Amino acid sequence: MIQPKRPSGFNELLPADQLAMNAMISIIKMSYEQYGYAPIETPALELSQVLLAKEGGETAKQVYRFTKGDTDLAMRFDLTIPLARYAAEHFNELAFPFRRYQIQEVWRAEKAQAGRYRQFYQCDIDTLGSKSPMSDADTILTMHSALHALGLKNIIFKISHRGLLNGILESKKLTKSSTEVLRAVDKLDKQGEAAVTNELQKNNLSRKDAKDIIDFVKHSGNVKTIFAYVKSLKINNETFTHSLAELEMICQLLQAGGLSSNEFVIDLSVARGLDYYTGMVFETVLTKNLKLGSICGGGRYDNLLASYHKDSIPGVGASIGLSRLFSALKESFKSMPANPAHVLVVPFEQELAKYSLEVALTLRKHGLNVLVYPGFEKMGKQLGYADKLGISFAVLCGSNEADKKSVTIKNLKTGKQVTVALTKAAATIKKSL
């Protein structure tokens, strides 16, 4: 006998949780479609030369990569690079701005630890081919709508713009270090000011420049306060001025699109680790569950597609990390039964098997999910089964019932039962559902 076990770090759900997960995915899909994003799916496997073109270092190490025949393959580790490949490959078949959503699993061989999985769902939206701040705002508004639809409350979007810090670096003639500075700044929360100052100085920043940058990124608060602060710096640099105007416009559009002023802040420390972001960036946290970290994030990446396509195609998008969010969501979600059936049909004996199937067929025609118990166990055992599965009604098919084309409906929560004509059974059950 082989021990039945999964590789470590790979999670799977029992049916009740899977039903909850599926309900969550349906809600997210519905929100994305409400905002006019169209679905696509990409293959689990891509050519390594395509998938890993832009990725070195940590990410590449985590990728499941192998050779089959003479093809070097890699499993997708996010949905953005595959999107870039898809849009470039199908460029002439798509209408731009191309707005797609994609809800699929990704794989990363991360260190196994609590709450971290090696396979997890990402739920992404992206707009390709639009430089307009309306697309930036639309991205956040769609995410806001999806998170709300999931029943999450106390959501805060923490928004920034890469161009602000880049503008400061330009004005200080430090553009060569911009990647290193962004990476260092991204660690401020976790490693603290001293460590980040140290790292900045290692990258050839003067103590004053390091201090200026840290002072800057420590600012977080409501739109009015932060824009007043940013303007007070009087930085004379085009990138800076342009990015500031763009960010202000995005914030105005967010309010027009339904985000209330206590649902978002400007947080100048938000940089997001990935190198490919070029403009607006954001993270999302639950104020009542900060230890969960960012549950949704994204930003603008205007150069990513240049790796795969001759034309410059700007992009902006975001992702919900659903597998990680699942446990937090489950608490607020109504608990699901272990089976989607509303009704268990209980056949009493062999001779009643056919009548049981007829009953099930009739009930299904009226929109009920019906499980026919396969066999003729004692009633107690069949009802115990319904109970374990969380099924609310049993429909008993004895010979009396079969003779009269009737059924006895037992409400398994109240214990009450009633015998009615088969033609009226579905209506009777639906009244108490």
Next chain:
Amino acid sequence: MIQPKRPSGFNELLPADQLAMNAMISIIKMSYEQYGYAPIETPALELSQVLLAKEGGETAKQVYRFTKGDTDLAMRFDLTIPLARYAAEHFNELAFPFRRYQIQEVWRAEKAQAGRYRQFYQCDIDTLGSKSPMSDADTILTMHSALHALGLKNIIFKISHRGLLNGILESKKLTKSSTEVLRAVDKLDKQGEAAVTNELQKNNLSRKDAKDIIDFVKHSGNVKTIFAYVKSLKINNETFTHSLAELEMICQLLQAGGLSSNEFVIDLSVARGLDYYTGMVFETVLTKNLKLGSICGGGRYDNLLASYHKDSIPGVGASIGLSRLFSALKESFKSMPANPAHVLVVPFEQELAKYSLEVALTLRKHGLNVLVYPGFEKMGKQLGYADKLGISFAVLCGSNEADKKSVTIKNLKTGKQVTVALTKAAATIKKSL
């Protein structure tokens, strides 16, 4: 620049086709839930020692298998072995009979050829822990319901029972060759009588025995005719007698459960290649598209779980090969737009961006999917975009409209347009949807 391409044999869909595919998957899920199957998903990667325990030969060669760290991993190539592992691993957390559905992709490095993909969707149902013929019948009835719900007509279920041929082999003292005989017989359609006779004789069957077996499996037809033929053979063997009674019972239940007599035949040549089947087996074909081959098949496997669990757990199940069926289904399916939006909101200029977002929000509250064009292109360009995406309505937001809190609704099919108060816009659009 990196050439954007996929590994060969990996298919992906454009948005309109993906929307059609998603609609098909929803229909299948709904059918499976109507019959009381609960969803599960299993990881893409399993331990090779678990996944490949029962598989040698051809299948093993097609598996994507590799080592990461010191773990020998394999991508799932079907949904049945992962189910066996899942049920054994979670045995104490599940209620039996355990009825699950699973709609996920599987991967097989098959030779690339038209209509064959290396990644494809399987849509499976299985019942574990029930020996009752009611479960066999339920499997076929559920598949029948799902295929009908997809709009397929002229479906024929070709049903047989492994025990009939096994019984004949027992009566001829040829049980040692049963696997080889089943494999040979499975090729009758493709290779013809002479080749199969030859293969049977190679496996030490006499010419008479080979002829008897081929005569037997050539029989196919309606229930009455074939059962009369099978009984006329007067084979005195318990396996044979028992299997015949079981198959008769299954056929009676199929009729009681809504299968009409012209929707299924007994076809004694149906054996299904896989070794693990032990009882009823079936294939499904479309009589108007026979070249498509079997679109759905399954059967009973009472020993498979013994590899992973100490208790004997019988199983029966079936699978729809959706990716292969997709092209055939698409013809009968209404064609889908390239975007799920019902409405494109057309903003005329920067100053109207905020009003456009307000309009979109109002329409969405009334259940419409709304895409706000990101930017202020000329109206012709924005309407051309709606046209390419198959969006039916444009809602024009000019300054007149914004001043009066109204919108101009343009029906893009008829060209007609009407200006109404924003509060009445959703109702006006829904009337013409």
